[in-house]
Structure formats: structure tokens, C-alpha cells
Amino acid sequence: MQLKNNAYRLNETLRGVETMTRFALAVLALASGVYTYLGVRGILDGSATFVFFAAIIYSAAVSVAIYAFWSFMLRFVPLVVSGIQRVGLFLTMAIGCVMIMAMSSWLNAAALAGSAALEQHMAVTLQGYAEDLDLAHANALAAQSLLPDVQRAAERFTALAASERESGALTGTTGSGSVVQLLSQMGSQMSQLETTITGSRDEVSGLFDQASTRLAAMRELVSTPGTIEPRSDQFQTEAVQLSALIAALQQTGVAASVKRASADLSAGFIAPVADGASADLANRQDQVMETVRASVAAQSAQLSQAADEILATPQVEQRRFVPLSSAEAVIRYWSDFIPSWAGAISIDLLPVVLVLVLMIVNDAMRNDAETLQEAENITAAEMIRAMALYRQMQQAGIPLPAETIDPPADRPVVEPLVAKAEIPDPNDTTVTPIDAAKRQRTDGPVRT
Numbered sequence: 001m002q003l004k005n006n007a008y009r010l011n012e013t014l015r016g017v018e019t020m021t022r023f024a025l026a027v028l029a030l031a032s033g034v035y036t037y038l039g040v041r042g043i044l045d046g047s048a049t050f051v052f053f054a055a056i057i058y059s060a061a062v063s064v065a066i067y068a069f070w071s072f073m074l075r076f077v078p079l080v081v082s083g084i085q086r087v088g089l090f091l092t093m094a095i096g097c098v099m100i101m102a103m104s105s106w107l108n109a110a111a112l113a114g115s116a117a118l119e120q121h122m123a124v125t126l127q128g129y130a131e132d133l134d135l136a137h138a139n140a141l142a143a144q145s146l147l148p149d150v151q152r153a154a155e156r157f158t159a160l161a162a163s164e165r166e167s168g169a170l171t172g173t174t175g176s177g178s179v180v181q182l183l184s185q186m187g188s189q190m191s192q193l194e195t196t197i198t199g200s201r202d203e204v205s206g207l208f209d210q211a212s213t214r215l216a217a218m219r220e221l222v223s224t225p226g227t228i229e230p231r232s233d234q235f236q237t238e239a240v241q242l243s244a245l246i247a248a249l250q251q252t253g254v255a256a257s258v259k260r261a262s263a264d265l266s267a268g269f270i271a272p273v274a275d276g277a278s279a280d281l282a283n284r285q286d287q288v289m290e291t292v293r294a295s296v297a298a299q300s301a302q303l304s305q306a307a308d309e310i311l312a313t314p315q316v317e318q319r320r321f322v323p324l325s326s327a328e329a330v331i332r333y334w335s336d337f338i339p340s341w342a343g344a345i346s347i348d349l350l351p352v353v354l355v356l357v358l359m360i361v362n363d364a365m366r367n368d369a370e371t372l373q374e375a376e377n378i379t380a381a382e383m384i385r386a387m388a389l390y391r392q393m394q395q396a397g398i399p400l401p402a403e404t405i406d407p408p409a410d411r412p413v414v415e416p417l418v419a420k421a422e423i424p425d426p427n428d429t430t431v432t433p434i435d436a437a438k439r440q441r442t443d444g445p446v447r448t
Contacts, residue, residue: 010365014358025070025351032104032347033063039107042114042326062104069096070351077355078362093355100348106327108344113337114326115228120333122222122235125321129218129242132316133211136249140204142310143254146303147197150258153299154190157183182289186296193261200254207252211245214238232323239321246316255310262303 037059044051073093080086110117161183218238221231324332334341 006364010361014361021074021354022071024354025067025074028347028350029063029067029070032066032108033059035108035111035344035347036062036104038111039109039114039327042110066100066104066348069100070355073355074351074358078358081363081366093352097349097352101345105341105345105348106331108347109334109337109341110325110327110330112344113330113340116340117329117333117337118228118232118324118326119222120336121324121329122218122232124333125235125239125319126215126218126222128319129239129246130215132246132319133208133215133242133249136246136316137204137208137211139310139313139315140207140249140253141201142313143197143258143307144201145310146255146258146306147194149299149303149306150190150194150197154187154194157187157190161187182292186292189261193258196257196261197254200252203252204249207245207249211242211249214242214245218242228326236321236323243319247318250316253310255307259304259307259311262300262307 037055040055040058041051044054046054073089073096077086077089077093080089218235221235221238224231330337330340
């Protein structure tokens with residue numbers, strides 16, 4: 001009787017929650033449709049009327065499909081007991097879940113985290129632009145490292161020219177001759193190269209300040225609350241301007257110019273004719289100018305090597321900001337929005353839990369019902385007839401089945417409420433009181 005009571009209570013409970021199950025399923029389908037509408041509206045193009053009706057129709061179709069699919073699963077899966085058929089239904093349910101996620105869940109995620117994903121896309125792009133700006137600025141200033149060498153070379157040539165003019169330190173003869181002219185020429189060329197390198201510093205600084213201003217404006221657009229679409233459009237405008245400034249910053253590098261100038265020092269070296277009054281002075285002048293030629297060649301090779309190292313630095317590749325829709329942004333940066341994806345999928349697939357619960361409860365009811373199958377099928381009239389036949393068989397001395405339990409002796413004998421039944425064959429020990437009662441109900445009252 002306890003098993004019977006459990007099965008009865010489970011059945012009554014299922015009937016009680018049936019309305020709640022339908023209501024919950026309808027609410028889940030409606031919620032999924034609403035978020036699907038928001039997701040679809042963000043990716044459709046066209047007039048406002050077209051976008052509205054197209055999104056409404058699609059979201060309504062998704063809600064109906066979800067409600068119908070899970071209604072079928074809730075109805076049929078708990079009733080199927082065959083292993084192969086149940087596996088088939090589970091496979092069908094898995095295919096349906098994949099289709100629901102394909103047509104609804106990713107749009108739900110786009111509606112839940114679309115704005116945040118677009119801000120994430122802008123933040124990642126902003127970080128890339130900041131790295132490009134720093135690299136371009138470093139490349140533009142790399143030529144400044146050559147400035148000390150150029151300054152020392154210019155000062156050395158200028159000092160040698162002054163010493164030769166005043167004391168004849170190189171040729172032993174004072175005055176302004178060919179050696180002084182050559183040293184002054186080399187010092188002047190080095191000073192011009194120094195001016196070129198120094199002048200580029202101001203231009204690089206100005207471009208970097210402008211790019212930093214654009215970068216600050218982009219950073220503000222990322223962090224400012226509000227509607228994401230206008231901020232994204234303004235961010236794209238700022239990104240175009242910043243790309244132009246980074247490209248201009250790369251063009252201000254003077255490493256290539258320094259390399260060409262240093263090569264000209266050696267290749268374009270023109271020594272003046274010795275103008276000494278005597279052959280000995282002219283010979284000394286030629287020797288000094290040859291020494292100057294060797295010094296200029298060494299200085300040129302050193303500057304060319306340093307410039308080549310600067311030019312070998314990788315250049316900044318041109319970066320473009322590619323606008324994304326909310327759905328594309330959510331898919332690209334899905335790992336950053338796992339909670340949103342979990343919520344979007346749970347809205348669509350939560351009825352799986354309800355299906356499993358109903359399946360387990362129905363299995364438990366079937367097990368209880370199989371245990372009391374005979375008791376569930378007998379009526380009250382059959383029970384009364386069975387008790388009457390049981391007492392008659394006792395009085396007649398007919399052997400009873402071994403599992404039959406005699407009623408207590410002190411229980412009062414209840415007179416049969418029906419006509420006396422025909423006493424079965426004494427040799428037929430397979431007849432039970434319940435079988436005799438069923439036979440009596442089928443064939444009619446048996447007269448003795």
C-alpha cells in the first residue's frame with residue numbers, strides 16, 4: 001500500500017505542476033524571443049520599419065519553435081521506456097538544442113553583451129594604436145642617437161682648422177691654406193648634418209603631441225557611458241586621423257638622410273690643391289689632406305653603420321579600425337563574456353532539466369505500478385467476492401495456496417454479501433480466491 005500511495009502522490013504532483021510547467025516554458029520561450037529580437041535588430045540593415053518587422057517575425061518564429069520543440073520533448077520523452085527509442089529521442093533532442101543555439105542563443109548573447117563587446121573591440125584597437133604610436137615615435141627618435149658622434153666630428157674638424165690657422169699644428173706653417181680650407185669644409189658639413197638631426201626633433205615632438213591628443217580622445221570614447229553606436233563612429237574618425245599622424249611620424253626619421261650624408265662625406269671628398277709656396281710645404285699639405293681623407297672615410301663608415309642599424313628596425317604596419325556589429329563582437333571576444341553566453345544558452349536549454357525530471361518521475365511511477373499491477377486492476381466488488389470464496393473454501397476443506405495467510409481467529413466472520421458461489425473442484429489447487437471471483441463476475445452468479 002505504501003508503494004501504491006507513492007505512485008498516487010507522484011501522479012497527483014505531476015498533475016499539479018503541469019500548468020506551472022507550461023507557464024514556465026512559455027515564459028522562457030518569450031524571454032528568448034525578446035532577446036533574439038534585440039540581437040537581430042542590431043545586425044539588420046535597412047529602413048526602421050523593415051528592421052522592426054523583420055526582427056519581430058524572426059523572434060516570434062524562434063519563440064514558437066522553442067515552445068513547440070520542448071512541448072514535444074516534455075510529452076514524449078517521459079513516456080518512452082524502450083532503450084533504443086529513448087536514445088533516439090535523446091539524439092533528436094541534442095540536434096534540436098544545437099539548432100536552437102544556432103538560431104537564438106548567439107543572438108541572445110549579442111543582446112546581453114553586445115555593447116560591452118563593442119567597447120572591448122574599441123579598447124583592444126586603442127591598445128594597438130598606442131603601441132604603434134610608441135614604436136613610430138621611438139623609430140623617429142632613433143636617429144638622435146647619432147647626434148653626439150656628428151657633434152664630436154664637427155668639433156674636431158673645426159678645432160683642427162683653428163689650430164692649423166693659428167699655430168700650424170698640422171703642417172708646421174701658420175696661416176689659412178689648403179689644409180685649413182679642407183678642415184673647415186668638413187667641419188661645416190658635419191655641422192649641417194647636426195642641424196638636420198636636431199631640426200627633426202622638433203617635428204617629431206609636434207607630431208607625437210598631436211597623436212597623443214587623438215589617442216586621449218579615443219580613450220575617452222571607450223570609457224564614456226552612453227549609446228555605443230555614435231561612440232563607435234566617432235572612434236573610427238579619430239582612428240583615421242591617428243593613423244595619418246603615425247604614418248607622418250615614421251616619415252620624419254632622418255636615419256636615411258644621415259646615411260646618405262655620411263656616404264657623401266667619403267665618396268664626394270674633394271681635396272683642394274696644395275697651395276704651399278715651397279715644394280716642401282706643398283708636400284706636407286698633401287700628407288695632411290690624405291690623413292684628413294682617411295679620417296673622413298672612417299667617420300663616414302661609422303655613421304653609415306649606425307644608420308643601417310636604425311633602418312633595420314621593423315617599421316610600424318598600417319592599422320585600420322574595422323567596425324563590428326554587436327553579434328560579431330560577441331563572437332570574436334567570446335572568452336571575455338562567458339557568463340553572458342552561459343545565460344543566453346541557459347534561457348533556451350533550461351527545459352532539458354524539466355524533461356529529465358519528468359522522465360525520472362515517470363520511471364518511478366511505472367516501477368511502483370508494476371509492483372501492484374494486480375491490486376490496481378481489482379475492484380471493490382471483486383475483493384468482496386474473493387473474501388466470500390476464501391471463507392467457503394476454508395469451510396469446505398479445500399487446500400489453499402501456500403502464500404495465502406489465514407485471517408486472525410478472533411476476527412468475526414462476515415456473512416457473504418452475494419449469493420453462494422459454486423465450490424471449485426477440490427483437486428484443482430491452482431484456483432485462487434481472486435481468480436474465482438473474476439470468473440464468477442464474468443460468468444454470472446453461480447448457483448449451488
